[in-house]
Amino acid sequence: MLKDVSFGQYYPVDSFVHKLDPRFKLLCLIAYIAMIFVAANFYGLAVCAAFFLLAVAASRVPFRKIMRSVKGILFIAAFSAVLNVFFYRGETVYAEWGIFRITYEGIIFSIFLVVRLFLLVMFSSLLTYTTTPMALTDGLENLLTPLKLLRLPVREFALVMSITLRMIPTLMDETERIMNAQRARGADFESGGLIKRVRAIVPILIPLMTSALRRADELGDAMDSRCYMGTYTAGAAKRTKYKKLAFTRRDLIGLLFAGALIAGVILTKVYLGSLL
Amino acid sequence: MLITAERLNYTYNPSSPFSTQALKDVSLTIGEGEFFGIIGHTGSGKSTFVQHLNGLIRIPSSLKKYKKRKPKKGEVPAPEPVLRVGEFDLTDKKTDFRALRAKVGMVFQYPEYQLFAESVKEDVAFGLKNFSPRPLSAEETEEAVRAAVELVGLPYDEIKDMSPFELSGGQKRRVAIAGVIVTRPEVLVLDEPAAGLDPLGKQEIMDLLHKIHKTWCKTVIFVSHDMDEVAENCTRVAVFAEGQVRFVLPPAELFLHAEELISLGLDIPLTAKICRALSRRGIEISCDFTTEDLIRSILACAKERGCVC
Numbered sequence: 001m002l003k004d005v006s007f008g009q010y011y012p013v014d015s016f017v018h019k020l021d022p023r024f025k026l027l028c029l030i031a032y033i034a035m036i037f038v039a040a041n042f043y044g045l046a047v048c049a050a051f052f053l054l055a056v057a058a059s060r061v062p063f064r065k066i067m068r069s070v071k072g073i074l075f076i077a078a079f080s081a082v083l084n085v086f087f088y089r090g091e092t093v094y095a096e097w098g099i100f101r102i103t104y105e106g107i108i109f110s111i112f113l114v115v116r117l118f119l120l121v122m123f124s125s126l127l128t129y130t131t132t133p134m135a136l137t138d139g140l141e142n143l144l145t146p147l148k149l150l151r152l153p154v155r156e157f158a159l160v161m162s163i164t165l166r167m168i169p170t171l172m173d174e175t176e177r178i179m180n181a182q183r184a185r186g187a188d189f190e191s192g193g194l195i196k197r198v199r200a201i202v203p204i205l206i207p208l209m210t211s212a213l214r215r216a217d218e219l220g221d222a223m224d225s226r227c228y229m230g231t232y233t234a235g236a237a238k239r240t241k242y243k244k245l246a247f248t249r250r251d252l253i254g255l256l257f258a259g260a261l262i263a264g265v266i267l268t269k270v271y272l273g274s275l276l
Numbered sequence: 277m278l279i280t281a282e283r284l285n286y287t288y289n290p291s292s293p294f295s296t297q298a299l300k301d302v303s304l305t306i307g308e309g310e311f312f313g314i315i316g317h318t319g320s321g322k323s324t325f326v327q328h329l330n331g332l333i334r335i336p337s338s339l340k341k342y343k344k345r346k347p348k349k350g351e352v353p354a355p356e357p358v359l360r361v362g363e364f365d366l367t368d369k370k371t372d373f374r375a376l377r378a379k380v381g382m383v384f385q386y387p388e389y390q391l392f393a394e395s396v397k398e399d400v401a402f403g404l405k406n407f408s409p410r411p412l413s414a415e416e417t418e419e420a421v422r423a424a425v426e427l428v429g430l431p432y433d434e435i436k437d438m439s440p441f442e443l444s445g446g447q448k449r450r451v452a453i454a455g456v457i458v459t460r461p462e463v464l465v466l467d468e469p470a471a472g473l474d475p476l477g478k479q480e481i482m483d484l485l486h487k488i489h490k491t492w493c494k495t496v497i498f499v500s501h502d503m504d505e506v507a508e509n510c511t512r513v514a515v516f517a518e519g520q521v522r523f524v525l526p527p528a529e530l531f532l533h534a535e536e537l538i539s540l541g542l543d544i545p546l547t548a549k550i551c552r553a554l555s556r557r558g559i560e561i562s563c564d565f566t567t568e569d570l571i572r573s574i575l576a577c578a579k580e581r582g583c584v585c
Contacts, residue, residue, distance in 0.1 A: 180332050181390040184382035185455060186374060186406025203402065206392035210441070 009065075011129045016250065017059035018130045022139030024251045028258050029127050035265045036116055040274045045115055047264035051257065052123050061129045069125035070118055077114050084110040133165035142245055148231075155231050155239065163219070171212060178207045277362030277379065277462050277495065279306040279329065284357050286324055286333060298324040300519040306512075311489050312497045313506035313527070316516030317541055322499045323385075325516070326465050328359060329497070330380040331366060331373040335359055338367055361463065378407040381461030381493065385468045387452030391440040397421055399440050400455045407459050424458035425451070427492065428484060446477055453484070457492055464493040468500055482509055503530070503537075507545035508566055515542065550574075 017025075032048070039045050056063060070077075090105025128136075141158030148154050179189065182203045189200050229236035286299040298321045306312050316322040327333040335357055336342050359366040364376045384390065393399035400421045404412065412420075425432040428450040435443065440451055449469075457464060469485065470478040482505065489496045500506050506513050507527040515522045515533075517540045523533060530537065531548040538544065544552075547570045551561050554574075561573045 177384060178390055180327070181382075181384045181387065182402075183332060184330060184377055184384070185390075185403035186377060186459075187402075188374075188406070203390075203392045207390050211389055 009125070009128050010132050011061045011065060013060045015058060015060040015130070017055060017126070019250055020130075020254055021245055021247055021251045022131050022135040023142050023245060024247070024254055025127055025131055026136070026139050026143060028254065029124060031258055031262060032123050033120060035261060036120055038269060039116075039265050040269045041272055042112065042115075043268040043272050044265045045112070045119065047261060047268060048119055049115075051261045052119055052126070054257065055123070055126055059126060059130050061126065065129065066122050066125055069121055073117060073121050077117050080117075081110040081114050084113060134162055137162040137165065138243070138245065151232070153231055167212075167215070170215070171208070174211055175204065175208055178204050178211075278308055278360070279304075279362075279463070279495075280358060280360045281305070281325075281328070282358035283355055284325070284328060284335070284359065286321075286328075298519055302519070302521055304514055304521055304524065306495065306497060309494050310496075311486070311509060311511045312495070313510035313513040314497065314499045314516060315501060315503065315506050315513055315542065317501060320516040321519040322516045323467055324519075326382070326467060326497065326499055328366070329361060329463070329465055330377045330382050331371070332382070334373075335367045338369055338371060340369060342369070374407065378459050379461055380463045380465060381456040381459065383453055383456050383464070383466040383469060385471055386449075387456070387469075388445065388448035391448060391452060391455075394439060395437050396425070396440050396443070396451055397436040400424055400451060400458050403455055404458050420458055421454075424454040427457065427488065428454045430454070446473065446480070449473075449481070450484070453488075457488060460492055462493060463495040463497065464488060466496070466498040469498055470500070470502070470505060478505065485509070501542075503543045503545050504547075507547065515540070517542075 032051070036045070036048055039048055056066060085102055085106050086100045088103060088106030088109050089101075090103025090109075092104035093101060094104065095102045131139075137158050140161070141154060144154045144157070179187075183189070187200060187203055189197065189204075192200070231239075282303045284299050284302040285297070287295055287297045289295045296319075298319075300321075302321070302325055304325075314322045314326065324333060328335070331338070337356070357367060361376065361380060364371055364379075366376070391399050393402060397418075401417050404417060404420055421436075422432045425435070430447060430450055435447070435451075440448060443451065453466075453469075464485075466485070470481045473481060485496055485498065486509070498510075507530060510527055512524060513527050513530060514524045515530075515537070522536070522540065525533070527545070530545060531551065534544045534548065534552065547567060550570060554561055559577065561570075561577055
């Protein structure tokens with residue numbers, strides 16, 4: 001059922017990580033991704049992994065939930081690992097057929113790559129598990145504020161994004177309702193060849209489109225009637241925020257940990273040398 | 277077709293933080309020929325229940341992947357749910373759910389939003405073509421579609437080639453209903469058929485349902501949260517609350533449960549309210565709680581007391 005796919009996969013519990021400022025979490029994600037690529041050896045990745053495990057523990061999101069996010073990249077990870085095992089130009093050769101060559105360095109590098117990918121995906125999913133889509137757009141808007149100097153409509157961009165996110169579950173529900181209604185009229189979406197299945201989508205797609213347009217129209221009217229004005233509309237007053245983001249002591253603690261992560265990764269790089 | 281449901285349970289999003297139990301041990305029997313009302317608040321499970329009736333929501337044991345769980349030692353296995361609609365056993369994997377859906381028509385809330393075809397004619401014919409075991413000739417289709425459109429009170433020749441999107445709101449809803457009854461289901465289920473209409477439009481839809489009940493569909497089941505609508509029209513009413521059936525009664529007896537209904541956040545019929553108000557002033561009136569009967573009784577009572585009117 002479509003309803004089972006909760007978009008943005010937010011996991012609603014109350015935890016230290018949930019309460020962190022979304023701006024901090026976004027910056028932290030960027031820093032984390034940078035650190036994964038800075039890390040030059042397994043010690044560096046171990047620091048990253050430790051930071052990740054600590055964050056998971058502090059988030060109270062079940063670990064198997066986060067593991068689920070890895071499923072999506074399993075194929076890519078396996079594919080690149082296999083390619084690297086066969087084609088990496090290492091020196092300690094174990095076996096060789098034509099252009100394929102399995103080397104010690106190749107195997108080590110493949111493992112390194114897979115761990116890197118997994119950490120990347122799992123840490124990113126932690127962000128969406130602990131932050132509501134609304135908080136995320138709010139944080140993003142705030143971080144993009146400097147672009148306002150270039151007269152870019154940052155606020156409108158954030159608005160479009162939050163409306164999009166807000167409407168996804170609504171449209172999912174709508175899709176399900178329309179599918180049920182057509183199923184009740186004998187429509188069959190599960191069987192038949194490709195062409196038959198594509199044609200079966202028409203009775204869903206058209207009502208869904210009209211309903212999306214109708215909703216957009218209604219939302220536009222509702223915004224107009226509440227005197228919504230774009231940032232650059234003549235006569236528009238400066239907008240204020242209902243929920244103000246604030247940097248708290250909690251974020252300071254988070255910042256300390258993030259600093260430790262960065263320092264740790266750089267130290268391992270400088271003192272413990274590169275992977276091979 | 278006789279509908280028997282026993283011990284139905286249903287949970288949305290099981291084993292997740294969003295899980296909600298929509299049905300708890302629901303048992304209900306709806307006889308052939310009834311005009312049955314189901315009333316309850318949003319989230320009371322009424323829509324979930326009716327979606328079971330044509331297999332849009334399936335009982336786990338009717339699914340292909342279902343495997344019977346062996347009871348653990350000392351565990352008393354929970355009694356199996358029962359759901360029968362006429363000759364169809366909805367707990368069985370072998371049931372032909374398409375055949376069932378042809379017999380149990382379902383009109384969803386705001387059915388006008390399911391219209392999609394280029395013309396009214398094609399849209400109404402959609403279900404007909406899907407359910408027909410053999411390809412129908414153009415004449416047969418035309419004839420069936422005409423009958424359905426005319427039954428819902430629309431001029432077929434005028435609108436058959438129009439786009440359904442050109443019609444007015446009320447007309448769209450009628451076309452959508454025609455698109456369901458065109459296959460001549462024996463049971464017609466409607467979810468809030470009068471939602472979003474003005475009082476006159478509501479009355480017209482209700483009149484239409486009575487007409488369909490008398491002519492094409494033996495059993496009509498309709499879901500509503502409007503007590504007056506249910507009290508005025510149904511032979512029996514099931515009151516749903518928090519996923520359970522609280523009572524099943526003829527509408528004239530709803531009045532006896534006024535306190536409970538109010539505590540469930542449901543209104544009592546307006547006619548019952550008037551009777552209660554009069555009774556508090558010492559005027560006892562007996563009536564079956566339809567508007568007409570109430571007016572007649574009040575007039576009779578007034579005459580008895582010598583009022584001039």
